[in-house]
Amino acid sequence: RHKSSSFIGLGRMGHEMAFNLFSKQYASNDNSHFVVCDAVPDSARAFCENFLGHFPGAKIAIATTPEEATLASQTVVTMLPSSPQVRSVYLEGILPVLRRLPSEQAGATICIDSTTLDVTVAREVSEKVISTGAEMVDAPVSGGVTGAKAGTLSFLVGGTEASFKRSESILGLMGQRIIYCGPSGSGLGAKICNNLVLGVQQIVVGEAMLLGKRLGLDPAILAGVINSSTGGCWASSVNNPVPFSLPGKSPPCQHDYEGGFATALMLKDMGLATDIGKQTKSPLPLGEVAESIYAQVIKEQPVLSRKDFSSVYQYLESKTN
Numbered sequence: 001r002h003k004s005s006s007f008i009g010l011g012r013m014g015h016e017m018a019f020n021l022f023s024k025q026y027a028s029n030d031n032s033h034f035v036v037c038d039a040v041p042d043s044a045r046a047f048c049e050n051f052l053g054h055f056p057g058a059k060i061a062i063a064t065t066p067e068e069a070t071l072a073s074q075t076v077v078t079m080l081p082s083s084p085q086v087r088s089v090y091l092e093g094i095l096p097v098l099r100r101l102p103s104e105q106a107g108a109t110i111c112i113d114s115t116t117l118d119v120t121v122a123r124e125v126s127e128k129v130i131s132t133g134a135e136m137v138d139a140p141v142s143g144g145v146t147g148a149k150a151g152t153l154s155f156l157v158g159g160t161e162a163s164f165k166r167s168e169s170i171l172g173l174m175g176q177r178i179i180y181c182g183p184s185g186s187g188l189g190a191k192i193c194n195n196l197v198l199g200v201q202q203i204v205v206g207e208a209m210l211l212g213k214r215l216g217l218d219p220a221i222l223a224g225v226i227n228s229s230t231g232g233c234w235a236s237s238v239n240n241p242v243p244f245s246l247p248g249k250s251p252p253c254q255h256d257y258e259g260g261f262a263t264a265l266m267l268k269d270m271g272l273a274t275d276i277g278k279q280t281k282s283p284l285p286l287g288e289v290a291e292s293i294y295a296q297v298i299k300e301q302p303v304l305s306r307k308d309f310s311s312v313y314q315y316l317e318s319k320t321n
């Protein structure tokens with residue numbers, strides 16, 4: 001098994017993250033071995049072509065299964081859609097391999113899961129991985145595809161302090177801020193709480209901007225007031241849903257809501273928050289309403305599902321037209 005890395009899940013985020021990870025590892029050791037794996041073989045092939053286009057001499061291989069990817073490397077990074085895929089990749093692929101490996105080799109393995117998924121599932125998976133002697137951290141990200149490409153992601157990490165320290169140097173090749181949040185599941189907990197705030201704020205900013213418009217206010221003036229007053233937040237100052245309300249900026253609303261964080265992903269994250277809210281008996285009345293609003297947006301206007309979640313503004317506007 002090689003010291004360098006396997007990356008499983010080469011979607012919008014994973015492709016960019018793996019590219020940064022491998023290219024920096026390759027820069028420090030051009031004898032490094034890399035392995036990629038995706039349920040869609042074309043995604044793995046496209047990644048290899050892209051990588052070899054930049055680093056023609058690199059040793060990179062496609063694993064057809066997560067088992068193969070785990071057999072190949074001591075570092076295994078996963079970036080999958082959500083809980084069901086993490087469960088199946090780990091419990092049916094990675095874990096059986098770790099159980100079969102000599103304990104010394106299993107112990108040398110670190111699994112880093114950057115998927116945003118259910119905290120309980122993540123804890124269950126990491127407990128099983130750790131029982132083989134391997135290390136595991138949950139390391140969900142904030143920063144989107146742009147941050148993934150630029151290598152400026154923030155990683156919110158949960159696991160033992162020793163595993164965090166080991167993961168830090170790997171995550172540092174893909175991101176800028178690596179934040180230790182506590183034991184297993186804590187990185188995800190922090191990520192889900194943050195996105196709960198974000199999901200609610202984006203809706204209310206849409207409501208306020210629409211109300212202002214109906215009151216005859218210029219959107220740029222209203223956004224300026226909110227952003228220099230107590231209502232200011234990322235949803236109003238960076239991701240404002242009304243075109244040309246932020247002079248000199250170019251949020252997704254100015255590109256027909258393309259290129260941001262998909263409404264479907266926000267709905268998933270709101271669902272993760274309300275699920276864990278129920279499990280922990282934490283009241284999330286606003287989170288529940290926000291979840292149902294995003295669900296309604298997608299049901300009534302399926303085209304908005306993959307557009308930036310600030311398109312909830314468009315949905316609200318269409319309701320009252």
Ligand code: NAD
Pocket residue numbers: 008009010011012013014037038039040043079080081082085088089114115116117141142143144145260261262265
């Ligand atoms: P994506 O759907 O583009 O990528 C997921 C990849 O995993 C796909 O290529 C898919 O084929 C692959 N996959 C699915 N099942 C698999 C399996 N069993 N084995 C191997 N590969 C499998 O999703 P994404 O946008 O890259 O997001 C990944 C994660 O990051 C999600 O949890 C998302 O919530 C989170 N996230 C995304 C963003 C964003 O802006 N896109 C931002 C922050 C966090």
